[in-house]
Amino acid sequence: MTESRVANFGAGPSALPESVLTEAAQGLLNFNNTGIGIAEISHRSKEFGAYIKDFEEIIREQLDVPSTHSILFVQGGGTGQFSAVVLNLLARHRLLHPDLPYDQRIMDYVVTGSWSKAAADEARRLSAGKAMLNIAADARGHSADGKSFDNIPPHSAYKFSADPALIYYCENETVNGVQFAHEDGAPTAFPFHLLPKNTLLPLVADYSSSFMSRPIPRLADHAIVYAGAQKNVGPAGLTILIVRNDCIVDVDAAARLGAVPVPIGMAYAPYAKNDSMPNTPPVLAVYISGLVMKRNQELGGVAYYEAVNRRKQEKVYEVVKEGEAKGVLRGKVKEGSGSWMNIVFGVVGDGAEGRFLAGAEKKGMKGLKGHRSVGGIRVSLYNAVTEEQTDELVAYIKEFIAEEAA
Ligand code: PLP
Numbered sequence: 001m002t003e004s005r006v007a008n009f010g011a012g013p014s015a016l017p018e019s020v021l022t023e024a025a026q027g028l029l030n031f032n033n034t035g036i037g038i039a040e041i042s043h044r045s046k047e048f049g050a051y052i053k054d055f056e057e058i059i060r061e062q063l064d065v066p067s068t069h070s071i072l073f074v075q076g077g078g079t080g081q082f083s084a085v086v087l088n089l090l091a092r093h094r095l096l097h098p099d100l101p102y103d104q105r106i107m108d109y110v111v112t113g114s115w116s117k118a119a120a121d122e123a124r125r126l127s128a129g130k131a132m133l134n135i136a137a138d139a140r141g142h143s144a145d146g147k148s149f150d151n152i153p154p155h156s157a158y159k160f161s162a163d164p165a166l167i168y169y170c171e172n173e174t175v176n177g178v179q180f181a182h183e184d185g186a187p188t189a190f191p192f193h194l195l196p197k198n199t200l201l202p203l204v205a206d207y208s209s210s211f212m213s214r215p216i217p218r219l220a221d222h223a224i225v226y227a228g229a230q231k232n233v234g235p236a237g238l239t240i241l242i243v244r245n246d247c248i249v250d251v252d253a254a255a256r257l258g259a260v261p262v263p264i265g266m267a268y269a270p271y272a273k274n275d276s277m278p279n280t281p282p283v284l285a286v287y288i289s290g291l292v293m294k295r296n297q298e299l300g301g302v303a304y305y306e307a308v309n310r311r312k313q314e315k316v317y318e319v320v321k322e323g324e325a326k327g328v329l330r331g332k333v334k335e336g337s338g339s340w341m342n343i344v345f346g347v348v349g350d351g352a353e354g355r356f357l358a359g360a361e362k363k364g365m366k367g368l369k370g371h372r373s374v375g376g377i378r379v380s381l382y383n384a385v386t387e388e389q390t391d392e393l394v395a396y397i398k399e400f401i402a403e404e405a406a
Pocket of ligand 1 (some may be wrong): 115228
């Protein structure tokens, strides 16, 4: 590793593989032997057109995306999708049921942390007078103190509507460190079995902070899976969507029937029709993300990362448990709900958190401070964080526990 680089445990934008960054530096000067740098070349060039197609194919292969679904590259980040999923799926619902009154046009939101809460708030804002929000489950009601996002709710907590316009959840809550388990039938797995029995369910999942870290359970049952690239895939600026084709609708026809009009940059159909390039895509972000995905492929793809990420998180949760037993650390998430990607815990005692962070910084480990709304420490273990870096962090935490407990 270059000497000046540190171990970056930040929550995002986050570490990228060093070999990719070195290759990208070359591409900035000369993209695929065109003699033109990637930030300068036309997105309409045949070289870039071929590149973005290959990138799409790697995602399709890695995640086993069925032919019923399109892969779209857009801008606007996760926040853009908080709005876009509502607008596109309300348009779809309008086309399916033109005459329903607004109070029978329901959007189901599962709220398990600050990102799904923000998405639900945006849905409420955009749909005022056009649709109703149903909070299908709220994790705060199942928390230790009645107000924290510290758990994935039990299956008995969910109340889904019969024929909603959309059903929304966030697979990994980056700030709060809770994530749905991915073993089918686990008590903290997403309750697919409780969803209405319609085919073509409008199920939407925010995978921003877990995309490509492990396979996506029941991908084919989703209408939309989306992710900002800036955690496991590449730089900020690119948002990746996997959209079932019946959710790519004529939003103008829906607006004529009374649906909320959709800004053209947020409508899915122009992206689907134009190979994700109805306008200028984030060329550099696509390029670097493509390099990351090619490297993933060489390493063994999402199955490889699943195995490595499983080991990484096991080691960190284990040392946090050790710290808890000694009264030095305090876990912040209920057993079975902990995220593989973002592990949050507190450090007990006056000034102890500052000592923890300063000690880590001295050893070249950065990005460990928790989100201001949760406090404490957050260890983000995205794909580019290596097992060696994780081992070094675990060794440091062990040392810290021994010193504080003494
Ligand atoms: N959803 C999740 C799970 C996130 O972690 C984030 C950002 O960290 C967002 C949505 C918002 O994404 P963006 O900053 O790209 O708008």
